[in-house]
Amino acid sequence: MSERDLFQSDVENQWCPGCPNYGILEALKRALQGLGRAPHEVCLVSGIGQAAKLPHYLRCNLFNGLHGRAIPAAIGIHVANPKLMTIVTSGDGDLYGEGGNHLLHAFRRNPDITVVVHDNRIYALTKGQASPTTPLGEPTRLQVRGVASRPAQMLATAIVQGCTFVARGYAGRIDHLADVLTHAISHRGLSLVDVIQPCLTWGRHPTRWYEERLEPIPSDHDPSDRVASLALAMDAPARFPIGIIYQTKPIPTFGETYRRWNGDVPLAEMEPIPHSEITRRLARFRIHVGRKEKGDLT
Amino acid sequence: MLDFSVVIGGAAGEGVQTLGEILARTVLGHGYPVFATQEYESRIRGGVNSVRLRVTDVPVEAPRHRADVLLTLNEAARDHYVPLLAESAVLVTAAGEGDLVLPFGRIAREEFDNPLLANSIAAGALVALLGIPLDTLSRVLRERFSEKDPGIVEANLRAAGAGFSLIEQVENAPWRGRISAQLAIPRQDRAHTFITAHEAIPLAAVAAGCRFIAAYPMSPSTGIITTLAIDATLGVFAEQAEDEIAAINMALGASYAGARAMTATSGGGFALMTEGLSLAGMTETPIVILLAQRPGPATGLPTRTAQEDLLFAIHAGHGEFPRLVLAPSDPLDAFQQTLRAFDLADTFQIPVLLLTDQFLADSRFSYERFDVRAARGSERFARPGGGEAYARYRFTERGVSPRLYPGQSPHLVCADSDEHDETGHITEDLVGTRPKMVAKRARKRQALQAAAPAPEVFRLDDADTVVVGWGSTRGAIREAIVQLREAGARVGAMHFHEVWPLPQRSFRRGKRVIVVEGNDTGQFATLLRGTWGIGIDNVISRSDGLPIEAEDIRRAIDE
Numbered sequence: 001m002s003e004r005d006l007f008q009s010d011v012e013n014q015w016c017p018g019c020p021n022y023g024i025l026e027a028l029k030r031a032l033q034g035l036g037r038a039p040h041e042v043c044l045v046s047g048i049g050q051a052a053k054l055p056h057y058l059r060c061n062l063f064n065g066l067h068g069r070a071i072p073a074a075i076g077i078h079v080a081n082p083k084l085m086t087i088v089t090s091g092d093g094d095l096y097g098e099g100g101n102h103l104l105h106a107f108r109r110n111p112d113i114t115v116v117v118h119d120n121r122i123y124a125l126t127k128g129q130a131s132p133t134t135p136l137g138e139p140t141r142l143q144v145r146g147v148a149s150r151p152a153q154m155l156a157t158a159i160v161q162g163c164t165f166v167a168r169g170y171a172g173r174i175d176h177l178a179d180v181l182t183h184a185i186s187h188r189g190l191s192l193v194d195v196i197q198p199c200l201t202w203g204r205h206p207t208r209w210y211e212e213r214l215e216p217i218p219s220d221h222d223p224s225d226r227v228a229s230l231a232l233a234m235d236a237p238a239r240f241p242i243g244i245i246y247q248t249k250p251i252p253t254f255g256e257t258y259r260r261w262n263g264d265v266p267l268a269e270m271e272p273i274p275h276s277e278i279t280r281r282l283a284r285f286r287i288h289v290g291r292k293e294k295g296d297l298t
Numbered sequence: 299m300l301d302f303s304v305v306i307g308g309a310a311g312e313g314v315q316t317l318g319e320i321l322a323r324t325v326l327g328h329g330y331p332v333f334a335t336q337e338y339e340s341r342i343r344g345g346v347n348s349v350r351l352r353v354t355d356v357p358v359e360a361p362r363h364r365a366d367v368l369l370t371l372n373e374a375a376r377d378h379y380v381p382l383l384a385e386s387a388v389l390v391t392a393a394g395e396g397d398l399v400l401p402f403g404r405i406a407r408e409e410f411d412n413p414l415l416a417n418s419i420a421a422g423a424l425v426a427l428l429g430i431p432l433d434t435l436s437r438v439l440r441e442r443f444s445e446k447d448p449g450i451v452e453a454n455l456r457a458a459g460a461g462f463s464l465i466e467q468v469e470n471a472p473w474r475g476r477i478s479a480q481l482a483i484p485r486q487d488r489a490h491t492f493i494t495a496h497e498a499i500p501l502a503a504v505a506a507g508c509r510f511i512a513a514y515p516m517s518p519s520t521g522i523i524t525t526l527a528i529d530a531t532l533g534v535f536a537e538q539a540e541d542e543i544a545a546i547n548m549a550l551g552a553s554y555a556g557a558r559a560m561t562a563t564s565g566g567g568f569a570l571m572t573e574g575l576s577l578a579g580m581t582e583t584p585i586v587i588l589l590a591q592r593p594g595p596a597t598g599l600p601t602r603t604a605q606e607d608l609l610f611a612i613h614a615g616h617g618e619f620p621r622l623v624l625a626p627s628d629p630l631d632a633f634q635q636t637l638r639a640f641d642l643a644d645t646f647q648i649p650v651l652l653l654t655d656q657f658l659a660d661s662r663f664s665y666e667r668f669d670v671r672a673a674r675g676s677e678r679f680a681r682p683g684g685g686e687a688y689a690r691y692r693f694t695e696r697g698v699s700p701r702l703y704p705g706q707s708p709h710l711v712c713a714d715s716d717e718h719d720e721t722g723h724i725t726e727d728l729v730g731t732r733p734k735m736v737a738k739r740a741r742k743r744q745a746l747q748a749a750a751p752a753p754e755v756f757r758l759d760d761a762d763t764v765v766v767g768w769g770s771t772r773g774a775i776r777e778a779i780v781q782l783r784e785a786g787a788r789v790g791a792m793h794f795h796e797v798w799p800l801p802q803r804s805f806r807r808g809k810r811v812i813v814v815e816g817n818d819t820g821q822f823a824t825l826l827r828g829t830w831g832i833g834i835d836n837v838i839s840r841s842d843g844l845p846i847e848a849e850d851i852r853r854a855i856d857e
Contacts, residue, residue, distance in 0.1 A: 061704035072544040076551025268556025287326040
């Protein structure tokens with residue numbers, strides 16, 4: 001198998017023809033190839049939705065779980081086997097809506113995983129309802145008089161909550177996105193990549209509308225400057241800065257203390273605790289009459 | 299037969315539990331088994347709480363609703379617990395009318411200038427009342443304060459001595475001897491393991507190879523993750539999740555990636571986990587879920603006991619998938635059932651529920667022997683083959699497919715909550731794949747049912763009345779059977795430690811069948827009627843949040 005085909009899945013793709021999701025899939029494939037990992041060293045985790053089908057379209061391990069619950073599943077996978085490159089790919093409704101609480105706490109934990117949000121600002125698989133990122137006032141199939149709630153500011157929230165890598169990409173700029181994803185995956189700690197992915201079926205704007213509003217992140221921006229990054233991350237309806245918005249120096253990641261004690265082996269491969277260790281602890285519940293003799297463990 | 303109960307009542311924060319623990323250890327140190335229950339309100343300070351110690355000559359496994367000695371630490375507790383007093387009982391109060399009024403707090407302040415010593419004075423008085431040597435209590439106190447400053451140990455020993463003398467100084471007390479004569483002889487040869495089910499379960503989980511737990515704190519389940527988190531040498535990764543949904547999904551992620559994993563919760567938290575339970579069923583990911591029951595609905599009575607979640611545990615989760623529900627009866631059984639839970643979760647690649655309750659979580663049982671078997675080192679994973687493609691959900695005769703974990707080999711492990719094909723990829727092939735996957739999961743259910751053990755029987759041979767129970771009511775039922783037999787009744791018991799699936803079994807007709815359970819609607823009775831098609835003559839239940847006692851059963855059968 002040539003390197004080009006290493007991550008090529010033969011599962012039939014169910015996305016709409018021409019969907020920008022294909023761009024995200026291609027960018028992720030390029031990033032993984034560039035990082036030189038084998039498919040069995042990668043685990044993709046997703047929830048439910050059109051975006052959440054991505055793991056099936058890439059040849060690697062996958063856990064396609066419940067709507068909104070990709071993050072806790074990915075945390076469990078990463079803890080059980082830190083050698084796996086664990087990447088979450090799901091939609092904005094899944095990760096910002098149904099699973100928003102998990103994302104907030106994942107920022108605090110800082111597990112060494114990458115979270116890729118296919119942000120099409122709409123619920124596509126359920127046919128056109130508002131998502132947490134649909135702009136205020138925009139009519140949808142359900143919110144026919146316009147969305148009444150303001151959109152979630154998840155990139156800014158991520159920075160405030162202590163996420164250590166925050167970036168935005170555009171599904172139509174595959175090279176740029178592959179580069180952002182490469183940095184995100186290489187970053188030690190939680191990386192959040194919000195990918196603007198115009199919906200061709202339910203979206204209000206053609207892709208050109210988005211493309212006209214993309215802005216490269218200014219070359220003088222310092223991603224380690226939290227306040228400047230926050231300003232950049234705050235959503236403005238008419239401009240989309242793309243690139244690495246915020247990145248801290250590596251800080252302790254989730255599970256590091258445990259791994260310092262127990263090493264990096266997968267939990268499945270750890271030596272069992274000897275039965276004598278169990279009976280020794282049970283002996284602490286033993287109450288004897290008179291003075292307890294040393295070594296009396298019955 | 300020796301059988302008397304000491305009840306210590308007071309407000310939360312007054313040291314009721316500590317005093318109960320010290321007294322229980324002293325009685326055990328004298329060679330007598332203790333059955334200790336706690337009942338408390340859902341608050342940190344104030345209210346009325348009690349510890350009840352039942353002292354017997356052979357271990358019992360149920361409480362008794364009476365006090366032969368009642369010690370109350372404040373007047374409100376005195377008034378609350380006085381109805382428990384048995385005939386010719388002794389009432390000791392720190393305040394309010396009683397056979398003995400011993401203001402422990404005041405004595406501690408005036409004679410020791412240290413209000414913290416009140417409970418050691420009270421312990422000394424109780425020990426004297428029970429006729430146990432002061433030395434035995436001193437040993438317990440030394441052990442308890444072993445890590446403290448020698449001055450603190452010394453002060454507590456002196457306080458205990460002072461409390462002990464308070465009783466010795468009382469003259470012409472009609473109760474003297476009535477209590478102490480019963481425990482006069484220390485039993486040198488007896489040692490006991492004094493333990494709760496929720497202390498046994500975490501150790502059993504480790505013995506079974508559990509390496510991961512995620513849970514959200516909820517009474518009465520919190521002790522499980524606490525034990526595993528505190529002792530880092532047990533090697534269990536323990537994470538307090540942001541909610542129960544995260545807890546079960548983390549555990550499933552860890553299990554998919556090869557770890558033996560569990561979670562622990564109570565009814566409300568389990569309600570949040572049900573989608574995850576269904577995910578375990580669909581992805582065939584092994585998991586052990588401890589469900590510690592408490593009275594509902596909704597928040598209910600957070601610190602009390604019930605068996606109200608049986609049918610919920612059996613039916614929880616959307617769609618159809620095989621599961622196993624185990625209901626241990628006591629701490630030793632809980633240890634063995636936990637080993638079994640992890641073993642069967644892996645063997646059948648299914649979720650296994652362990653149903654306990656507040657009574658099992660908080661009651662300390664005494665065992666002369668607490669012998670536990672070592673975990674079976676079962677083969678959990680398949681051996682990765684060479685070139686051929688791996689299919690996580692390959693159709694097999696038993697319905698169980700060879701399991702690999704991601705990263706174990708070049709084979710890819712794909713798990714999907716959607717209906718999937720043998721390789722784990724999403725499918726809508728309604729003709730070929732879906733019916734076969736349904737049948738595959740059904741084969742596991744059938745195998746589980748075939749493997750379901752028969753219920754435990756007790757004095758059933760000549761019985762015309764069968765008392766059926768499950769889980770934590772076993773001790774009370776056995777006690778009631780023994781008492782009823784002594785009175786000439788032909789009764790026996792049938793006890794279920796595994797409540798789903800029920801074994802296929804024909805029930806001998808013509809017997810009177812009475813089901814005992816801690817819920818109002820007779821959930822197990824409903825299950826028995828539906829599964830075995832037998833008529834249930836009566837359901838004996840208790841729904842006040844307190845554990846079922848032998849007396850409840852005996853009285854109901856006598857009527």
